[in-house]
Amino acid sequence: MASASQPYSLLLLPGDGIGPEVMRQVRRVIDWLAKKRGLEFKVEEALVGGASIDAHGVPLTDAVMAKAHAADAVLLAAVGGPKWDGLTFEKRPEAGLLRLRKEMDLFANLRPAVVFDALVDASTLKPEVVRGLDIMIVRELTGGVYFGEPRGIEDLGNGQRRGINTQVYTTDEIRRVARIAFELARGRGNKVCSTEKSNVMESGLLWRQEVTAVHKAEYPDVELSHMLADACAMQLVRNPKQFDVIVTDNLFGDMLSDEAAMLTGSIGMLPSASLGAPDANGKRKALYEPVHGSAPDIAGRDIANPIAMLLSFGMALRWSFGLHEEATLLEQAVQNVLNTGMRTGDIMQPGMAKCSTSVMADTILREMDKLTAG
DSSP: OOOSSSSSSEEEEESSHHHHHHHHHHHHHHHHHHHHHOOOOEEOOOOOTHHHHHHSSSSOOOOHHHHHHHEEEEEEEEEOOOOGTTTTTSSSSSHHHHHHHHTOOEEEEEEEEOOOOOGGGGGOOOHHTTOEEEEEEEESSSSSTTOEEEEOEEEEETEEEEEEEEOOOOHHHHHHHHHHHHHHHHHHEEEEEEEOOTTTOOHHHHHHHHHHHHHHHOTSEEEEEEHHHHHHHHHHHHHHOOOSEEEOOOHHHHHHHHHHHTTTGGGOOOOOEEEOOOOOOOOTEEEEEEEHHHHHGTTSSOOOOOOHHHHHHHHHHHTOOOOHHHHHHHHHHHHHHHTEEEGGGGGGGGTTOOOOOOHHHHHHHHHHHHHHOO
């Protein structure tokens, strides 16, 4: 059993839509760990996204940003919804999430795509293609076309306008995310596939050259391959199990990680982690969030799948708190419950038992009890 010499500091940002519902289930797991494992968490909760806009007029306040900087880890559920669609880009709910990533310098986004044995038939691909799938996509998160300058929309006159976004990467930005990928691979299948468009983009050529340089100098024991992003998108559907760790830029990572997520059968099943650079003590700023969105159409109905949110907390246990045993316990409980046939609506299959958000969490907590009994 792990024991804490001081409380683990955790900032919860439930956000919008189904966010508060799935975040409540995390609170229950935190309470279980405190009661059954003797772990002490210092938990604060704050507003982000549309909820913050409604209360404060901005998607993230300076005060909440300061809390995020101070916390050992930040857990965010979801932001956005049609209620705020008419706002300008910088005032929309999603701007709160982008500010967190940028100001915390969370440059590496880790998105696992894992097919649980019990959900093989939920994928749209053939069972033999996805059975046993376990991919980690490492996406560079604070550079590239989403943040490059110049950007904007300019008036050219005569009824013509031009939209501008700039793809920019530096050596340091590429090398630091490549190191994350290589380190992860050493604990997995020891293979990294670096993905870009070096055939038509100078930034892609630089990406390939810098990843190759890091590999040669620091990680020659890891197998490195390169693949163009469009080819990688095709291969994820054709033969996804060829991949172990994929490292790529912000734009391609956005697309490829969503594609990989759907190989698993439901985007509601997958967590993610966004990590910063280690400080002098080896600690990293980190934000954890499920891959799914705010799903406002089902908000407040207790039918959302809480598993991605719970597994995001599991990633926090592992990456921010070093509680590997507790993270594995939670992951095993989820696996066991799925094996019994318990399903929320998004992963429902014929012959299975459909359940609510809260009942799914109930069952996972009972399974954690069973796994630690005696």
